[in-house]
Amino acid sequence: MVSVISTVDTGHEDMIHDAQMDYYGCRLATCSSDRSVRIYDVKNGTQTLAADLRGHEGPVWQIAWAHPKFGNILASCSYDHKVIIWKEMNGQWVKFYEYANHDSSVNSVCWAPHDYGLILACGSSDGSISILSATAAGGWEAKKINNAHTIGCNAVSWAPAIGPNAAFDSTTGSRSAPVKRFVSGGCDNLVKVWREDKEWVEEAKLEGHSDWVRDAAWAPSIGLSRTVIASCSQDRRVILWTNDGVSSSWNQRVLHTFEDVVWHVSWSVTGNILAVSGGDNKVSLWKETVEGQWVCISDVNRGKGSTPGQQ
Amino acid sequence: MAGPVSPQTCKKKLYTISWERTLYNPFVRKLVNESCGAFTSLQIKAGTDGQISSSELIKSSHQYRCIMNACIEDLNQAADLANSVESNQALQEMSEIFYKAELVWNLCEILYLENPLGILPHLLEWIRIHFPNAVEETGTVLASPNPGLHESYWKALYGLVFQLRLESATKLLRIHPDFQSEAFQSAYELLKKMPVFSANSTVSAPEFTFRWNHWKEECESRTQAGDFFESKDLELLLEILCGKEEAFEKVGDHFETWYQRMITQLTFTQPTIGTLSLGDEAEQFFASLIGLDDLTSLDATLLAVLRRDTRKVIGEMQGVLDNSWFTAHLADLLYHAGALQSFEDINSLQLRETLLRDYSICLFSHQSLWSVGVLYLDHCPNVGSATLEHLLTRLPCQSEMKATKIISLAERRKLTSVVTSVCRVMGRRALANRRLGAAVAWAVKAQDAPLATYAADAVLKSYLQDSDFTSTDLLDSLGAGLLASDRLAFLGKYREFHRLYNSNDFHSAAGLLISLISSRIAPKYFWTVLLMDALPLLETNPPVFTSEQTYELMQSLQELTSSFQDDAEINPHPNCQLNSDKTMLITLALSRNLAKCFVQQTVCD
Amino acid sequence: MVETVCAKFVSKKIRKVRWQRPAAFGRPNPEYFVAGSWDDEQNEVSLWNTVSPDEQNNDPIQVSTIPVTSDVNDISFYDTSNFFVALGNGTIMMVRIDKKLEVVHQWKDIHHFKSAKAPATGIVCQSPEIASIGEDGKLNLMRINQDKPYKTIDADSCSLNAAVFTSQNEIFTGNSRGMIKLWDLRSTTEKPVQSTSLAEDSEVGVSSMERNPFQGHIVAVGGYDGMLTVYDMRKAQTPVTVMEASDSCLNELRFHPERADHLFTASESGAVWHWVPMGAKTAVSNGLSTNLWLSGDLATQQLNIREILPSLPLAVNSVDVCGESLICGGDNEAFYYVSNVVF
Secondary structure (H helix, E strand, O other): OEEEEEEEEOOOOOOEEEEEEOOOOOEEEEEEOOOEEEEEEEEOOEEEEEEEEEOOOOOEEEEEEOOHHHOOEEEEEEOOOOEEEEEEEOOEEEEEEEEOOOOOOEEEEEEOOHHHOOEEEEEEOOOOEEEEEEOOOOOEEEEEEOOOOOOOEEEEEEOOOOOOOHHHHOOOOOOOOOOOEEEEEEOOOEEEEEEEEOEEEEEEEEEOOOOOEEEEEEOOOOOOOOEEEEEEEOOOEEEEEEEOOOOOOOEEEEEEEOOOOEEEEEEOOOOOEEEEEEOOOOEEEEEEOOOOOEEEOOOOOOOOOOOHHHO | OOEEEOOHHHOOEEEEEEEOHHHHOHHHHHHHHHHHHHHHHHHHHHOOOOOOOHHHHHHHHHHHHHHHHHHHHHHHHHHHHOOOHHHHHHHHHHHHHHHHHHHHHHHHHHHHHHOOOOOHHHHHHHHHHHOOHHHHHHHHHHHOOOHHHOOOHHHHHHHHHHOOOHHHHHHHHHOOOOOOOHHHHHHHHHHHOOOOOOOOOOOOHHHHHHHHHHHHHHHHHHHHOOOOOOOHHHHHHHHHHOOOHHHHHHOHHHOOOHHHHHHHHHHHHOOOOOHHHHHHHHHHHHHHHOOHHHOOHHHHHHHHHHOOOHHHHHHHHHHHOOOOHHHHHHHHHHHHOOOOOOEOOEOHHHHHHHHHHHHHHHHHOOOOOHHHHHHHHOOOOOOHHHHHHHHHHOOOOOOHHHHHHHHHHHHHOOOHHHHHHHHHHHHHHHHHOOOHHHHHHHHHHHOOHHHHHHHHHHHHHHHHHHOOOOOHHHHOOOHHHHHHOHHHHHHHHHHHHHHHHHOOOHHHHHHHHHHHHHOOOOOHHHHHHHHHHHHHHHOOOOOOOOHHHHHHHHHHHHHHHHOOOOOOOOOOOHHHOOOHHHHHHHHHHHHHHHHHHHHHHHHHO | OOOEEEEEEOOOEEEEEEEOOOOOOOOOOOOEEEEEEEOOOOEEEEEEEOOOOOOOOOOOEEEEEEEEOOOEEEEEEOOOOEEEEEEOOOOEEEEEEEOEEEEEEEEOOOOEOOOOEOOEEEEEEEOOEEEEEEOOOEEEEEOOOOOOOOEEEEOOOOOEEEEEEEEOOEEEEEEOOOEEEEEEOOOOOOOOOEEEEOOOOOOOOEEEEEEOOOOOOEEEEEEOOOEEEEEEHHHOOOOOEEEEOOOOOEEEEEEOOOOOOOEEEEEOOOOEEEEEEOOHHHHHHOHHHHOHHHOHHHHHHHEEEEEOOOOOOOOEEEEEEEOOEEEEEEOOOEEEEEEOOOO
């Protein structure tokens, strides 16, 4: 049974747009319309404010933690057209890099799997997606996909580095270098899969939503050949896109049609649970049953075992 | 599995949510750990081919139930000692959960593992264990000053008869003040000679049925003859013995649950009922007694067990219990018994794997219980190792000891990516703590060249700062580890240069210095330092640098002065900066050395 | 009396168990032990009684407990009633057993990195000397009744994992990369007297160390790879005897305090072994010349290995033995009390 184990009073002065736990679940970062990013230490169910990062000049939409092997690094994006990469150095959080090469609000940031190095994808309302990579010399290098989504890009999410079947092939030693991929969603109602092939190319265009795509999330790989992407939209639906790892086609399936606009989708670490949040201020958790059905596990009526969709 | 959520109605607050907290209760943790031992030993017994005898499985099942019962006892004890109403209630609720779990488990054990020909004696035994009230009631009656006239006398007696505790029942009958009456004597005799169908009797079912019918006829004929006319209570007893529906209606409130009543009624109506007809019988009984509209999850589960619908049992139990402990362990046991039937396109192995994995993931969200979780993923052949890979790398390491444990777990399971990831993070941690030697050691273990380079640079920097090396104990024992990165290799060689120089082996020192520059293994930012190191060697007479070597040094000096340093730092250490004074000094020393070389060569010629 | 095992699940991972040595002579078997937990939100040091009043039930009973904010990494008795605890936050605690547990002194944060606390990994006593080691590579020397360590040696660039007094003035330390160093505490320099590597050409970390109670020059060292290496401190550069004690990390090794030719080991793979000497009596009568532990390759032929417990599913972190009583515990959140150990 789901229970609230603690409440965090963040101290933000305006609406909170994103909250992210770090890799180990030891730190929590939040961002808000009050232009700040806050970091909390989480221990034994209590949170203490560790840092209040100021630097953006508009609402901060999203934040993302980098893998701890790079140190403590956090990326944030804002309405002010900027992406800021923050780094903790000698106990102090400092601005590590600022990227201001978008012409409109930056809506989404996502770090690539750590195996590729320190790489950040950013999606903007100007319709483009930037890929920032840290260079060996300590600088940053940017690549840009222009017109990725007409009117605007709302979400970016990387594919796991371990390709399909890698868990079985790794012993043979004949493993080719993994291909970098990510998914994006935009105001053109489309979900797109991008692949790096020297340059970034559009590998698949997934048509299914009938309104703006608000978020897209690539599921972690757990050694099966199947790969899954979840997307959500203003059309109140969450769609699960699956690829069998062999063919290039994506199979779509509507997880559920909600009462209101769906803002975010997020996978658990092992990809067995999908969290969905919507305009009705509700969060629901979904899990695939052994038979391959997706059921809501967060507010199941225990007595009858039915899903909220049927009520 | 905690995750933050931010409903916009409470704009500034976040909620941390979690589920399956039951497993984290200190008493339930004992069950988690103890059952893990039972689980692993069952897997070892089953071996890789999964062949295991049913008696071994029953033994395991008993073990699990023992653990559950100990947990229930612990929880009840704790509830009694609880100092607040809420915590008492919470503990009682948990105890209830495991009571239900044990009840269902026991029934599964009978139907799936023991699977006897005569099922009813086993079911009655199950009722006897879970409903000890008849025996308790008898105890109360016997303890009273005048048991025979106690208000609960008959209730106690019927209770004993319901559970076929005939010996106790006859004893209780004997203490009634009217025992000497004919009616009592007659009832006593009938009770005494009631044929009982027992699990290990040698009597065959038809043979038993013959005897039982004969006995029943006698009961009925004596009743009709008015033997018990003087006592309503005895009359009711006889109606019960004859399995009369009306009789059970009258004593309906003696039963706490429908299944208790059903099994009692079957004992007096169809004692030899077979397993196959049990499901239908139960469903009809339930429908007429309670009505299918009032079906609780527990009822549905029990009905499913009686119908041997494994899939439904597991599905329903997920609803009844707030944890995946039960379904994971039961499914595993049933899998080994071959009773985890396949349905649609999911085979039993997959079902077991999913349930084990869910349980394991739940354990991984706990600070300490993650260790137990690892062992369950070992028995998930398809997704276990990939899941473990995700989960292990996300365990925070508060100490090297924990890191070492995780590495050892990962190495035994050949999860090299976990080993590398943990080493890298530990290396990063060491760097942040300014433990350069430890950082180098972790980088070497991770075979992470960039990290090794970074750490080696840090060592070189601290050398420039303090004119002395840190972590020499480590650097001088790295051996092949130095090959982890070129920079580290350079650092090792540079240490060797100092050692040779200090032991006055100038020729070897000079040779090494040249090779460090000419092989380009030395980072350019350090060339100035190397050239300055060469100064005292250039002043020796006879010269230690040959003319070729001197040319080499000249060339590198020229390269340094003319070219742009591509790996230049923004604020290089003064020792790394090549100013005009240093250039002059080196140029002069080089030309003097060259002159000495020519002189020496001429002399030799 | 039959050897009996009693398992007790305590809902905390056990890191260390230590018997309180009986104060009075003529009482061979101890009554109390202390245990320390690790890897939990709230850890603790607890005191247990193994002698129940009714004699029927030999289930150990918890007598007293003190919460600690960090992992307990080591416990070491100073005398019969005082012991030290090394904590993951770099603090060393002195605890007294006086019916219950009572913290009498703390050396706070004596192991630390540049700007963070470093785990203290070990504590050893050789009255009046007390020495602690840590992940910061430091060796702290302390005395009772002194507020601060009187000497700190920057002993290693890696984590120190184990230490043992080999004489009143000498300490043997082992690090996470298998470097073993001998320190003279009187020395004014920060250089070890000796420095060597546990395994010739591989980096196998040291996990545990123990000195033979009767022959102080014999030191047994356990490695990450499960090998048991015996050193003769009179020529400590090279090991004398090397034996395989487990296929995974040898978490602890303990000589029996009186029967010093008996050794007990606990391993990461969940095994607890009793190393029983064959014909122990002859070895004793022959004296030092044919010491069992220094007989090189012959040692394995002179020792029988007995499993004290059927292998546990998770690591056993600690074992201690006193008289005929043994206690061990580990990551399956349980300890095992074995009474009437057969020798």
